[in-house]
Amino acid sequence: xxxxxxxxxxxxxxxxxxxxxxxxxxxxxxxxxxxxxxxxxxxxxxxxxxxxxxxxxxxxxxxxxxxxxxxxxxxxxxxxxxxxxxxxxxxxxxxxxxxxxxxxxxxxxxxxxxxxxxxxxxxxxxxxxxxxxxxxxxxxxxxxxxxxxxxxxxxxxxxxxxxxxxxxxxxxxxxxxxxxxxxxxxxxxxxxxxxxxxxxxxxxxxxxxxxxxxxxxxxxxxxxxxxxxxxxxxxxxxxxxxxxxxxxxxxxxxxxxxxxxxxxxxxxxxxxxxxxxxxxxxxxxxxxxxxxxxxxxxxxxxxxxxxxxxxx
Numbered sequence: 001x002x003x004x005x006x007x008x009x010x011x012x013x014x015x016x017x018x019x020x021x022x023x024x025x026x027x028x029x030x031x032x033x034x035x036x037x038x039x040x041x042x043x044x045x046x047x048x049x050x051x052x053x054x055x056x057x058x059x060x061x062x063x064x065x066x067x068x069x070x071x072x073x074x075x076x077x078x079x080x081x082x083x084x085x086x087x088x089x090x091x092x093x094x095x096x097x098x099x100x101x102x103x104x105x106x107x108x109x110x111x112x113x114x115x116x117x118x119x120x121x122x123x124x125x126x127x128x129x130x131x132x133x134x135x136x137x138x139x140x141x142x143x144x145x146x147x148x149x150x151x152x153x154x155x156x157x158x159x160x161x162x163x164x165x166x167x168x169x170x171x172x173x174x175x176x177x178x179x180x181x182x183x184x185x186x187x188x189x190x191x192x193x194x195x196x197x198x199x200x201x202x203x204x205x206x207x208x209x210x211x212x213x214x215x216x217x218x219x220x221x222x223x224x225x226x227x228x229x230x231x232x233x234x235x236x237x238x239x240x241x242x243x244x245x246x247x248x249x250x251x252x253x254x255x256x257x258x259x260x261x262x263x264x265x266x267x268x269x270x271x272x273x274x275x276x277x278x279x280x281x282x283x284x285x286x287x288x289x290x291x292x293x294x295x296x297x298x299x300x301x302x303x304x305x306x307x308x309x310x311x312x
Contacts, residue, residue, distance in 0.1 A: 025085055025254050030060070031061075034074070037067040042092050045242055046090035049266075078091075084250070085254035085258065088245065089245040090118070097109075097302075098161060114287065114290045115245060115290070116243065117244075117284060124223070126189075127139075129209060136170070143173065149188075149196075152179065158240055160308075161238060162198035165215070168236075169229060169236035177194050189207070196212075214227070259286055
């Protein structure tokens with residue numbers, strides 16, 4: 001009996017020790033991987049976010065930029081790291097929900113525990129300012145007549161996903177014109193070689209384009225006069241979002257700590273000011289909401305790409 005009691009005490013001490021170790025998280029520097037280059041579209045909000053998380057968690061956060069292959073090189077590296085809360089990722093929708101289908105990556109939706117969504121920017125369906133396409137009705141008529149050429153980045157990009165989503169919603173088929181992105185898209189649209197594209201809220205100030213609709217469930221304060229696709233009778237929502245991830249299997253206690261810190265970080269005045277200064281929109285989703293949202297986006301984008309013949 002004495003030996004049994006001793007064993008119980010020892011066992012109980014080990015359990016308490018394990019709980020205490022988790023309760024002390026984080027005890028050392030955290031690495032946050034960004035699967036794109038420094039100064040890019042993913043890196044900028046990641047650094048704003050990391051700065052706030054450092055203050056809240058009380059530990060240094062070192063950002064590692066691992067660029068290449070649409071973010072899949074960095075994401076693959078991250079997915080293979082220990083699920084201990086010290087190797088985290090700030091990743092966009094394309095890397096996490098489209099590239100796994102296109103490239104048959106070693107990671108998939110089951111590789112991650114989504115912690116929170118941090119930022120989201122809805123796409124607008126846009127045309128050149130002098131385009132004869134003045135409305136969604138005109139867009140459908142052109143698609144069913146002479147045809148619509150839709151410019152975007154490479155096959156499988158989020159602009160391509162937007163084109164496929166709009167086509168499905170409107171019941172039309174348009175021709176996708178792949179480019180290297182950015183300036184090349186502008187050249188195609190403004191030169192009259194393409195009719196439309198999907199772009200962010202700076203479509204007017206940056207390129208002089210005109211929006212037919214916003215691919216969101218609500219209008220934007222940036223362009224309150226632009227109707228949603230839903231208002232026009234069509235279900236088409238596409239956005240570029242950025243989320244905070246850890247590996248599947250990370251202890252629940254660590255996920256809870258990170259989730260609580262994330263909620264605090266996006267609410268700080270400094271984060272909101274930095275994001276506004278960079279023309280970035282904050283969109284927060286906690287762990288319980290972001291998890292199902294991520295899974296649905298993963299499955300929906302995979303289906304769209306498969307139906308387009310892009311998944312082999």
